[in-house]
Amino acid sequence: xxxxxxxxxxxxxxxxxxxxxxxxxxxxxxxxxxxxxxxxxxxxxxxxxxxxxxxxxxxxxxxxxxxxxxxxxxxxxxxxxxxxxxxxxxxxxxxxxxxxxxxxxxxxxxxxxxxxxxxxxxxxxxxxxxxxxxxxxxxxxxxxxxxxxxxxxxxxxxxxxxxxxxxxxxxxxxxxxxxxxxxxxxxxxxxxxxxxxxxxxxxxxxxxxxxxxxxxxxxxxxxxxxxxxxxxxxxxxxxxxxxxxxxxxxxxxxxxxxxxxxxxxxxxxxxxxxxxxxxxxxxxxxxxxxxxxxxxxxxxxxxxxxxxxxxxxxxxxxxxxxxxxxx
Amino acid sequence: xxxxxxxxxxxxxxxxxxxxxxxxxxxxxxxxxxxxxxxxxxxxxxxxxxxxxxxxxxxxxxxxxxxxxxxxxxxxxxxxxxxxxxxxxxxxxxxxxxxxxxxxxxxxxxxxxxxxxxxxxxxxxxxxxxxxxxxxxxxxxxxxxxxxxxxxxxxxxxxxxxxxxxxxxxxxxxxxxxxxxxxxxxxxxxxxxxxxxxxxxxxxxxxxxxxxxxxxxxxxxxxxxxxxxxxxxxxxxxxxxxxxxxxxxxx
Amino acid sequence: xxxxxxxxxxxxxxxxxxxxxxxxxxxxxxxxxxxxxxxxxxxxxxxxxxxxxxxxxxxxxxxxxxxxxxxxxxxxxxxxxxxxxxxxxxxxxxxxxxxxxxxxxxxxxxxxxxxxxxxxxxxxxxxxxxxxxxxxxxxxxxxxxxxxxxxxxxxxxxxxxxxxxxxxxxxxxxxxxxxxxxxxxxxxxxxxxxxxxxxxxxxxxxxxxxxxxxxxxxxxxxxxxxxxxxxxxxxxxxxxxxxxxxxxxxxxxxxxxxxxxxxxxxxxxxxxxxxxxxxxxxxxxxxxxxxxxxxxxxxxxxxxx
Numbered sequence: 007x008x009x010x011x012x013x014x015x016x017x018x019x020x021x022x023x024x025x026x027x028x029x030x031x032x033x034x035x036x037x038x039x040x041x042x043x044x045x046x047x048x049x050x051x052x053x054x055x056x057x058x059x060x061x062x063x064x065x066x067x068x069x070x071x072x073x074x075x076x077x078x079x080x081x082x083x084x085x086x087x088x089x090x091x092x093x094x095x096x097x098x099x100x101x102x103x104x105x106x107x108x109x110x111x112x113x114x115x116x117x118x119x120x121x122x123x124x125x126x127x128x129x130x131x132x133x134x135x136x137x138x139x140x141x142x143x144x145x146x147x148x149x150x151x152x153x154x155x156x157x158x159x160x161x162x163x164x165x166x167x168x169x170x171x172x173x174x175x176x177x178x179x180x181x182x183x184x185x186x187x188x189x190x191x192x193x194x195x196x197x198x199x200x201x202x203x204x205x206x207x208x209x210x211x212x213x214x215x216x217x218x219x220x221x222x223x224x225x226x227x228x229x230x231x232x233x234x235x236x237x238x239x240x241x242x243x244x245x246x247x248x249x250x251x252x253x254x255x256x257x258x259x260x261x262x263x264x265x266x267x268x269x270x271x272x273x274x275x276x277x278x279x280x281x282x283x284x285x286x287x288x289x290x291x292x293x294x295x296x297x298x299x300x301x302x303x304x305x306x307x308x309x310x311x312x313x314x315x316x317x318x319x320x321x322x323x324x325x326x327x328x329x330x331x332x333x
Numbered sequence: 334x335x336x337x338x339x340x341x342x343x344x345x346x347x348x349x350x351x352x353x354x355x356x357x358x359x360x361x362x363x364x365x366x367x368x369x370x371x372x373x374x375x376x377x378x379x380x381x382x383x384x385x386x387x388x389x390x391x392x393x394x395x396x397x398x399x400x401x402x403x404x405x406x407x408x409x410x411x412x413x414x415x416x417x418x419x420x421x422x423x424x425x426x427x428x429x430x431x432x433x434x435x436x437x438x439x440x441x442x443x444x445x446x447x448x449x450x451x452x453x454x455x456x457x458x459x460x461x462x463x464x465x466x467x468x469x470x471x472x473x474x475x476x477x478x479x480x481x482x483x484x485x486x487x488x489x490x491x492x493x494x495x496x497x498x499x500x501x502x503x504x505x506x507x508x509x510x511x512x513x514x515x516x517x518x519x520x521x522x523x524x525x526x527x528x529x530x531x532x533x534x535x536x537x538x539x540x541x542x543x544x545x546x547x548x549x550x551x552x553x554x555x556x557x558x559x560x561x562x563x564x565x566x567x568x569x570x571x572x573x574x575x576x577x578x579x580x581x582x583x584x
Numbered sequence: 585x586x587x588x589x590x591x592x593x594x595x596x597x598x599x600x601x602x603x604x605x606x607x608x609x610x611x612x613x614x615x616x617x618x619x620x621x622x623x624x625x626x627x628x629x630x631x632x633x634x635x636x637x638x639x640x641x642x643x644x645x646x647x648x649x650x651x652x653x654x655x656x657x658x659x660x661x662x663x664x665x666x667x668x669x670x671x672x673x674x675x676x677x678x679x680x681x682x683x684x685x686x687x688x689x690x691x692x693x694x695x696x697x698x699x700x701x702x703x704x705x706x707x708x709x710x711x712x713x714x715x716x717x718x719x720x721x722x723x724x725x726x727x728x729x730x731x732x733x734x735x736x737x738x739x740x741x742x743x744x745x746x747x748x749x750x751x752x753x754x755x756x757x758x759x760x761x762x763x764x765x766x767x768x769x770x771x772x773x774x775x776x777x778x779x780x781x782x783x784x785x786x787x788x789x790x791x792x793x794x795x796x797x798x799x800x801x802x803x804x805x806x807x808x809x810x811x812x813x814x815x816x817x818x819x820x821x822x823x824x825x826x827x828x829x830x831x832x833x834x835x836x837x838x839x840x841x842x843x844x845x846x847x848x849x850x851x852x853x854x855x856x857x858x859x860x861x862x863x864x865x866x867x868x869x870x871x872x873x874x875x876x877x878x879x880x881x882x883x884x885x886x887x888x889x
Contacts, residue, residue, distance in 0.1 A: 063678050125875055128882045132621045132677060132821060136813035137878065143810045144871035151864040202452045206445040209436050212425040216433075218386075219423070220440030220498060221412035227445070260806060264685050271682055301697045307689030314683045315671055 009326040014279040021286065022185065029178045037177040038249070043289040044184045045245045050269035050281025051191050052238030057267070058276035059199060060231040061211030063135045066122075066142030067266050070236040072149065072258035073118050074111035074243025079253035080155060081107055082163045102167040104174070104183070107244055115240020116233050123232035127225055142263050149255035160254025167248055174248075184245055188282070191238060195278050198234075207231050239266070268310060274322030283321045336399060337362050338532050339415075339502045344383055344393035353379040354390065355556040359534075361502055366524065366533045368543045371553035372576060377536045378420070380553065381506055384534070385417045386410040398501050411440070416500025416531065420507045422487040424479045430490055431475040434462040437497035465496040469523070485516040492523070496530075503533040509542050521545060544568070552576065588722050593843045594836065599728045601835025602735025606790035607812035608819070608827040609742055610783025616822030617758040617779050620669065621677055623684035625787055625812070626805025627691035628664075632657040632788025633795035633804060634695060637704040646709035650792060657788020658781045665780040673776070688806065696802045703799035706792070731793050738786070739828055746824060755779065814870055818877045820887025829885065834870050841869035 021040060028036035049071055056062045084091050084100025091098040101107065126137045150158045166174035174180050198204050210217045210224040217224050247253045256262060265288070273284025291309070295302035318324055337360035346354040353376045361367050369377055382388035384395055386407030394403045402410050411417070425433055435452065438461040439445055452458070466472040469489040474482065482490060488508060495503060508524065509517050521542055527533060528548075537543050543550060544564050551561040554576040560567060567573055611625050635656030636649040643649075668687060672680045707713075708727040716726045746752040754775055758765045766772040791805065798804070815834050819826025846862025853861065877885065 057678070063681060065681065125878055128878060132615060133817055133882070133884075135621060135677060135681060136817050137874070139810055140814050140817065140871055140874055143807070144868050147867040148864055151860075151867045153860060197449045197451075200451045200453065201449060202439050202445045202447045202455075204448075205432065205436060205439060205452045209425040209428065209433075212427055213423055215419070215423045216425055216436070216494075217440075218407040219411055219417050219419075220437045220494065221408050222440050222445060223406070223408045230446075260810065264688075267682065267685070275678070301693045303689045303693040304697070307686040307693070310686035310689070311668065311683055314679050314686065315668075 010277065010279075010322065013283070013322065013325060017279060017282050017286065018189075021188075021282070025178060025181050025185075034177045037181050039289060039293065041177070041181045041184050041249055043286045044181070044188050045242050045249060046266070046269055046285035046288065047282040048184075048188055048191050048245065049239045049242035049266050050273070050285050051195055051278075052235045052240075052242065053266050054235075054270050054275065054278075054281050055195065055198070055238065056232050056235035057270060058280065059204065059211065060207055060228055060235070062127075062228060062232060064138045064232070064235075064263075065135050065260070065267070066138035066140070066263055067236070067239055068258050068260070068262035069122065069142045069145050070115040070119060070239040071243035071246070071262060071266065072145060072253075072255070073115045074240030074245075075247035075253040075257045076149065076155065076243075077111040077114050077240070078107050078167070078244040078247040079161045079163060081110060082167055083155065083161055086164060102165070104167045104169040104248070107167055107248075108187075108241055111240045111244035112237045115243070116237040118240075119233045119236025120229070123229045123236070127228050127232065139260060139263070142258060142260060146255050146258035146260075149258055156254065158255060160252055160256075163247070163251045163253075166251060180249070184249075187241065187245065191241075192278065192282070199278060203227070203230070268306070271310070271313060272320050274320030277320075277322040280320060280322050287321060335363060337396075338398060339384070339534060340396040341380075341384060342394045342396065344380065344390045344395070346379055346383060346388065346390050352556045354383065354393075357393070357553070357556070357558055359551055359558065359561075361532050361534045363532055364528055365548040366528045366535055366546050368535045368537055368547035368550045369553060370537065370540075370543055370550060375553040376556040377553055378506070379556075381417075381504060381536060385415060385504055411498065414498070414501035414531075415504055416495035416498045416502065417504040418488075418491040418495050418506060418508060420510065420536075422484075422491055424487060424490060424494075426480040427478065429476050429478055430466065430471055430482070430493075431462060433479055433490055434465050434493050434497055435459070437465070437494035438462050441498045461497055465493040468496060469493045470519075484511045485513070488512065488516075488520065492527075500531050502531055503527070503535075505533055505535045507536055507538060509537060509539045517542065588720070590843075591720070591722050592724060593839055595722075595724055595732065596728065597836035597839035598832065599732050599735075599835070600839055601832040602732050602739070603790050603794055604808070604811055604815050604835055605735060605739060605828050605831035606786045606793075607808055608815040608831050609739075609824055610786040611809075611812050612816050612819070612822055612824065612827045613755065613779055614783050615816075617755055618673055618776050620672060621680050621684070622669070622783075623681060623809065624664065624687035624691065625783070626807075626809030627688055628657045628661055628784040628787040629791035629805040629808055630691070630695060630800075630802065631660050631791070632785075633706070633791035633800040634699060634704065635788070636792035636795055637706040637800040638699075640706050641704070646707075646712075649706065650789075653788045653792035654785050657791070658785040660788075661781040661784025662777060664784075665777050669780060670773075670776075692802050699802075701802065703801035704795075706795040706800055708796045727796065731797075734789075734793065738789070739824075742824055751775075751778070811870070814874050816884070817874055818884055820884030823884070823886040826884055826886030833873065837873050838866070838870050842866040845869070 025037040025040045053067045056064050081100045082102045085102040122141050126134055155161045169183055172179045206222055207227050210227045214224040269281050269284035269288055272287050273280035295305050339361040341357055341359045344354050344357040357380055371377055383390045394401055435458055438458045469492050471489050509520055512520055524546055550567045551558050552573050559576055560570045560573050614620055614622055632653035636653035639652035640649040672683055712727045712730050714726055715723045718724055754770055815830040819830025845866045846859045849862045850858035
């Protein structure tokens, strides 16, 4: 068993044991904290597919986080007010069934990623970075200016959404759902990176000429990766909205995009479990350093700067050495 | 005379005032090695790019395997069977030798849109990849990262990947460049045997290799084909001598 | 809707555009010459604004505030370049993005720690407050006109510098072939620091000028930074001309869009909906413009192919 696999399992175990212990000790705050980490991990896993495996520096990934969140917010708010979203040409009612919301969130995020990707991937390099950032900003301003769902103040959802017969207001049960989704996402990613698609995507990241010379189109590979990536981050957004029972335009902001990127970098770009480590580390730092100072972002900035300038591949890079190529 | 496998018809390409390709018409027939030589700046790279698909000619056509492929992009032409190797090795440098070759095998079959199965466990692809590696002599280095290969080994890997495409024609841009005496000799005998698998359009500067390998030679200068013929014809051609050596030595 | 109102809004659009140009010019120079994408450019804008506000509060002099903002931004630029940016020239874009994002965090929180979360205010000087009467009887804010004139002057200065001076030649050469310029003995290190400082000063100037119209607060730089990115995408990287035209396009589209779109929608909807829909669409107008340019010119209007 490689060091990387050991670290993967250790992380998963940690993320499971802490909430269980907290549940036994009746410390719901810790459960919620871990749930946050798990949701951020899913968001980061989404970005990592585009960024780490595809080499696409998407600075606007919060768009998908926000779309997922607002999908949940819109559907749930209509459910709780018993008014339909639309009556013509189709009757669309709100819902607070989680599986339906997840599917909707994934679908809309994927659509948005397809549209944004189709346009942005016509460019490369810095243009791509700037364009993805700009699209993120566009959604942010749109969300602020559209008053129907709270505008700048955001939207509160009073009750957590439903899942089968479980009580979603109980922290440990909601955590269990999120953890299960994390496992599913990790499983999907592990298969994806080892698949033919994964091999081709990685090659496209390294050398687009090479990929063309073997008869494949890099654009299609990148667009597919970007779409799946957006869908995963969108799911995280829906979960995040459920966790906080609140959606606001901040979910679209450049700061959020930056944070998601920080999760990926801290853990190690291009490692399947990297974002899990990164998100956990981020939550830990937020909790510890935030307790020390109101201005803890300065320390976060310094740490990030250190990791970028001197660190070798984030946590995974430092603990497990050079990545085994595509095992 | 059978139809050529690859043919260019009056290819013209200009960059502003610079005419990089002027009415270039070439053919490549089955079983032959057709070498393209010429002084620096003659437009050889531009020509290769127009054949491989990276550059659209201003006018003229590229006919491959009986089909006009002028409007197709690089990937489509590669799928049709143009196996190209690059002048400056173009490999997936983080991947191992085996992974690079698997990419080629995968690319040909076109089944990259599979998301859940493990590609490195695909026995059919592995067999194809191994066969290509055996043919070029890199089988023992299959687990080495491409970035750690020697220059000569990278050349071999390029050819191996091209082989997995089961191409109908090879487009090779200076395969001998940077190889030492031993490497060149090996590459020479390898290419000699390869022509029977698929014909080769070869750009080269190494004149010894060219005269030893080529069935036909075309000479490119200032974007035009100034001479085309057998080895002995080209060797004796005064126009060719002038182009390479300057007018004083032509007499 | 009167013609005077339309002209006034057009002038506002130009003022906005000119300010965006100041931001975009610095960014595009740094990218063109050094190949570096700098997210912390917005922080330099903010530093210029804060330096000006603090100086103005302390001395009451607008002129001193102007000097302070230029100096503070330039010095911050030089420090940042020497300590951090220098290490990023050879790195890939992801590393540059992350490192400069880290700088945003440090600068923003640092400023918040030094000055608090409440906005500061900067007043335009006596001679520039109030209005001026322009041809055709248009009454316009003196200060906004001042901004437009300063912006145009800076643009002219930049064009002249790049086209006519030695530094300009070095910049243009550096944009084309970095290694060659270094091989020719130009002190690349000094050139880079200079270009970065110049970009920083321009950003600081923009921050200071706008600080007198809007408030001076932490986080004011990033929205402008992102707009500057839009300008660069539209205009083309590395092109000052592109930055100028792109900036004017963006400024006018945004300002006129916010002014005209609600009215346009008012023709087909009730006033309340028209305002809402108009405002929402207006907020997306420049991004739609960017997307449209991208479809036809993926490298921007004046970018190199």
